Amino acid sequence: MIKLHGFALSNYYNKVKFVLLEYGIPFEEVEEKPNQSPEFLAHSPLGKVPYLETEHGDLCESQTIVEYLAARFPDKGIFSADPWEAAKQRELIMFVDVHLELTARNLYKQAFFGGTVTDETKARTEKLLVHHIAGFQRLAKFAPYLRGERFTVADTAGYASLPLVALATRAIYGRDFLSDAGIDWKGYVKTIEERPAAARVSADRKAVIVKGI
Structure with a gap:
């Protein structure tokens, strides 16, 4: 299952979370705050949230995540077909x-x-x-x-x-x-x-x- 890492005070985390909920995409939330630890930077290169954990690896930057979700779940109609x-x-x-x-x-x-x-x-x-x-x-x-x-x-x-x-x-x-x-x-x-x-x-x-x- 897709995992969304971040925390609920981040507007960009909430943007991605809103997309996941609005378009009915199953996901798990993992609460994490941005930091510069080597462990965190291995997942999010700038130490920011959100990042998305998938079976293929990690993905950061909210709009990139939204574009990925739109491409992975074309039946959800995240963007207009026009x-x-x-x-x-x-x-x-x-x-x-x-x-x-x-x-x-x-x-x-x-x-x-x-x-x-x-x-x-x-x-x-x-x-x-x-x-x-x-x-x-x-x-x-x-x-x-x-x-x-x-x-x-x-x-x-x-x-x-x-x-x-x-x-x-x-x-x-x-x-x-x-x-x-x-x-x-x-x-x-x-x-x-x-x-x-x-x-x-x-x-x-x-x-x-x-x-x-």
Whole structure:
């Protein structure tokens, strides 16, 4: 059986977990936190989570894992059978994962972990995020899902990462950049959590937070 290694506070772990649950792919969870031990690096070369353990070996990077699952389980229809629609889904995932979340990640040290980031980093990140959010708005429909009326795999990325972008900007700049741009991300999250798979991901994440207090 496929084993998903990571922990429920990781947005990229939750993205992959959401895909596995949403599309009915059997898997086992193995709780592990990122680290730099030789044992862990043998499975995840950069010491990150998630990574997927399969009968063929290990696989890291969340989007690579999603692509593997789509190819291994073509009957699940993870991406649209229409090439153009599938490409548009991937385009949205790229915007969420790279242009929004990865950019906002520059702020996490101070926003979530008690550290500090430089004023230069804050200024540069603010400029990039404003630009990238504007581009994202030209693509995302939020009607109510990212691609329109129907849920797609792009929403697994949106659900996992958009709240972090909003929370990080509010913590650092005193304002939520997504809401300021007119994106009702809270309503979007509420809509996604009506799906049993998302509700399970959310419940498991909250359980870890409570356990850690």
